[in-house]
Amino acid sequence: xxxxxxxxxxxxxxxxxxxxxxxxxxxxxxxxxxxxxxxxxxxxxxxxxxxxxxxxxxxxxxxxxxxxxxxxxxxxxxxxxxxxxxxxxxxxxxxxxxxxxxxxxxxxxxxxxxxxxxxxxxxxxxxxxxxxxxxxxxxxxxxxxxxxxxxxxxxxxxxxxxxxxxxxxxxxxxxxxxxxxxxxxxxxxxxxxxxxxxxxxxxxxxxxxxxxxxxxxxxxxxxxxxxxxxxxxxxxxxxxxxxxxxxxxxxxxxxxxxxxxxxxxxxxxxxxxxxxxxxxxxxxxxxxxxxxxxxxxxxxxxxxxxxxxxxxxxxxxxxxxxxxxxxxxxxxxxxxxxxxxxxxxxxxxxxxxxxxxxxxxxxxxxxxxxxxxxxxxxxxxxxxxxxxxxxxxxxxxxxxxxxxxxxxxxxxxxxxxxxxxxxxxxxxxxxxxxxxxxxxxxxxxxxxxxxxxxxxxxxxxxxxxxxxxxxxxxxxxxxxxxxxxxxxxxxxxxxxxxxxxxxxxxxxxxxxxxxxxxxxxxxxxxxxxxxxxxxxxxxxxxxxxxxxxxxxxxxxxxxxxxxxxxxxxxxxxxxxxxxxxxxxxxxxxxxxxxxxxxxxxxxxxxxxxxxxxxxxxxxxxxxxxxxxxxxxxxxxxxxxxxxxxxxxxxxxxxxxxxxxxxxxxxxxxxxxxxxxxxxxxxxxxxxxxxxxxxxxxxxxxxxxxxx
Ligand code: TNX
Numbered sequence: 031x032x033x034x035x036x037x038x039x040x041x042x043x044x045x046x047x048x049x050x051x052x053x054x055x056x057x058x059x060x061x062x063x064x065x066x067x068x069x070x071x072x073x074x075x076x077x078x079x080x081x082x083x084x085x086x087x088x089x090x091x092x093x094x095x096x097x098x099x100x101x102x103x104x105x106x107x108x109x110x111x112x113x114x115x116x117x118x119x120x121x122x123x124x125x126x127x128x129x130x131x132x133x134x135x136x137x138x139x140x141x142x143x144x145x146x147x148x149x150x151x152x153x154x155x156x157x158x159x160x161x162x163x164x165x166x167x168x169x170x171x172x173x174x175x176x177x178x179x180x181x182x183x184x185x186x187x188x189x190x191x192x193x194x195x196x197x198x199x200x201x202x203x204x205x206x207x208x209x210x211x212x213x214x215x216x217x218x219x220x221x222x223x224x225x226x227x228x229x230x231x232x233x234x235x236x237x238x239x240x241x242x243x244x245x246x247x248x249x250x251x252x253x254x255x256x257x258x259x260x261x262x263x264x265x266x267x268x269x270x271x272x273x274x275x276x277x278x279x280x281x282x283x284x285x286x287x288x289x290x291x292x293x294x295x296x297x298x299x300x301x302x303x304x305x306x307x308x309x310x311x312x313x314x315x316x317x318x319x320x321x322x323x324x325x326x327x328x329x330x331x332x333x334x335x336x337x338x339x340x341x342x343x344x345x346x347x348x349x350x351x352x353x354x355x356x357x358x359x360x361x362x363x364x365x366x367x368x369x370x371x372x373x374x375x376x377x378x379x380x381x382x383x384x385x386x387x388x389x390x391x392x393x394x395x396x397x398x399x400x401x402x403x404x405x406x407x408x409x410x411x412x413x414x415x416x417x418x419x420x421x422x423x424x425x426x427x428x429x430x431x432x433x434x435x436x437x438x439x440x441x442x443x444x445x446x447x448x449x450x451x452x453x454x455x456x457x458x459x460x461x462x463x464x465x466x467x468x469x470x471x472x473x474x475x476x477x478x479x480x481x482x483x484x485x486x487x488x489x490x491x492x493x494x495x496x497x498x499x500x501x502x503x504x505x506x507x508x509x510x511x512x513x514x515x516x517x518x519x520x521x522x523x524x525x526x527x528x529x530x531x532x533x534x535x536x537x538x539x540x541x542x543x544x545x546x547x548x549x550x551x552x553x554x555x556x557x558x559x560x561x562x563x564x565x566x567x568x569x570x571x572x573x574x575x576x577x578x579x580x581x582x583x584x585x586x587x588x589x590x591x592x593x594x595x596x597x598x599x600x601x602x603x604x605x606x607x608x609x610x611x612x613x614x615x616x617x618x619x620x621x622x623x624x625x626x627x628x629x630x631x632x633x634x635x636x637x638x639x640x641x642x643x644x645x646x647x648x649x650x651x652x653x654x655x656x657x658x659x660x661x662x663x664x665x666x667x668x669x670x671x672x673x674x675x676x677x678x679x680x681x682x683x684x685x686x687x688x689x690x691x692x693x694x695x696x697x698x699x700x701x702x703x704x705x706x707x708x709x710x711x712x713x714x715x716x717x718x719x720x721x722x723x724x725x726x727x728x729x730x731x732x733x734x735x736x737x
Pocket of ligand 1: 378466523
């Protein structure tokens with residue numbers, strides 16, 4: 031499938047090449063009385079390995095319910111305290127945490143003495159009228175189980191204020207363990223500084239979906255965000271800028287701040303991975319440490335929006351020596367503050383580096399890292415040079431790279447990945463066309479970029495780490511399955527402002543980092559969390575979007591400013607047919623091929639939410655609707671009888687251009703011509719298939735989503 035807006039990654043040119051995209055009106059949503067009926071009493075994300083419906087009543091929480099921990103282990107007891115605090119605001123209860131040797135009835139029991147086969151993060155839950163038991167092999171598994179337990183309670187439990195209502199844990203039997211041990215999310219605190227409290231808030235949001243790694247992109251051209259005692263200018267000068275901001279003083283984490291983040295993350299069983307990017311993306315360092323530049327002169331601090339603009343001086347022994355000493359100092363300090371096993375060394379986007387120069391960076395940085403007994407992590411470019419076996423490479427390629435596999439012109443990405451595999455690297459998968467949270471959902475997303483195409487929720491969900499470095503048909507993976515450590519969602523912040531289609535103006539709105547993060551991450555972070563946690567066989571898009579829909583209420587209760595993205599039947603809202611929509615059936619969308627001529631056949635194409643596929647659905651006095659193409663301003667018209675194509679033509683108000691729209695089920699509709707009574711039908715689900723009119727056969731190609 032081709033993404034119409036796909037373009038290869040262009041360095042420097044990125045900022046100026048940004049297309050100006052009009053912001054289309056968001057979907058009209060009306061608050062409605064009857065919410066969509068929910069198929070199950072609860073909707074779990076990520077989907078557990080197995081769950082059994084349990085008949086009967088759930089467990090009713092009261093102010094007297096105790097949280098019973100079957101251990102004296104302080105981490106396990108800590109999970110009990112965490113659970114009590116989690117439930118306090120909405121319930122108004124202050125549930126007591128007690129250490130017991132035997133499980134009492136009518137309690138929330140946390141038992142860390144489960145069998146070893148559950149693994150570090152696996153757990154079981156058994157809940158019913160007489161109580162709830164979460165069992166795991168250790169505290170971490172209990173913590174993951176508690177995130178599931180949370181989702182067995184009503185959405186209102188996420189509220190930060192007291193709600194007067196009953197609190198029942200749905201009856202269930204669940205058995206669960208993760209697919210991958212590494213499930214991360216990256217925050218780009220370099221381009222846009224996230225204050226400590228906003229990082230902590232994001233940790234909580236991610237932990238609710240069983241994310242266990244927080245990758246902090248601490249350094250880039252636009253800022254250096256971690257204090258290094260021996261090099262005070264790094265934060266005095268290097269932290270004074272962000273993308274779009276100058277003159278800051280506190281835009282970095284002191285050692286105490288960083289420790290606070292690390293310990294908060296660890297209380298959520300989350301590991302922090304610090305990234306010190308190089309040899310490119312280093313303008314903040316070059317502005318702070320003169321001897322890293324070939325002319326020994328500090329560069330001016332940078333607050334712009336370009337990438338690929340900087341490089342440590344790698345041209346002679348003196349300067350590579352300077353770099354080596356610099357990295358040793360920095361990495362020593364960062365390693366000291368970081369209990370987790372990894373240091374991420376960046377390595378991305380260094381167009382000006384010679385292979386020798388690049389290799390000298392990798393040698394210096396990896397030696398400084400292994401010298402501190404840490405495991406090397408880096409973007410997949412790191413694989414072009416010698417790296418220690420067991421290093422972790424983060425893959426951020428896209429479909430264009432996959433297409434090149436096995437051809438004479440394999441992309442650099444594919445070559446670097448192969449090179450990493452042969453050096454014994456493991457991989458974390460962050461394919462940019464699925465896992466980059468800074469890609470726009472669609473044309474109407476106010477923030478972000480689209481160099482890797484739009485990433486609607488479905489695209490963030492529908493991929494498999496085992497085939498994402500294979501050809502497009504899923505075969506020929508170049509990373510063996512057993513070398514996949516996991517998945518990471520990456521929230522870059524190059525364009526964390528509204529109207530990102532063009533460079534910001536003085537009147538541009540800059541949301542708080544937390545609002546940018548919420549909008550871009552929810553609902554896509556939960557989708558990616560499920561990719562990393564749930565078995566591939568337990569995942570399907572249609573089931574997922576139904577489950578996800580119910581989480582919108584949780585986010586509202588928790589104050590998460592999520593994006594009510596199209597394609598998800600959000601509970602408690604009804605999408606009115608009237609408005610600006612994409613019409614999809616069988617996974618393809620109705621479009622006019624970009625034509626503005628009268629009589630052009632309408633066709634089906636992979637959804638890209640571009641203007642060619644955007645339709646204004648307007649009610650007429652007789653209860654029918656006209657469908658007007660955004661790109662041409664022309665109306666969809668039924669030309670001829672059964673089997674005839676549907677075309678676009680200048681709008682004329684005639685019955686040939688009127689359509690009767692009927693809800694077929696939850697969120698599918700039939701669209702019948704007012705002239706012929708025949709249904710708008712996709713001839714097939716292939717790109718380029720014609721839109722035709724046919725009698726109702728019950729086919730899914732006649733059941734349209736109007737999102
Ligand atoms: C590429 S992917 C980058 C970042 C940008 C991002 C924007 C990668 C390792 N580097 O520098 O922030 O694109 O989407």
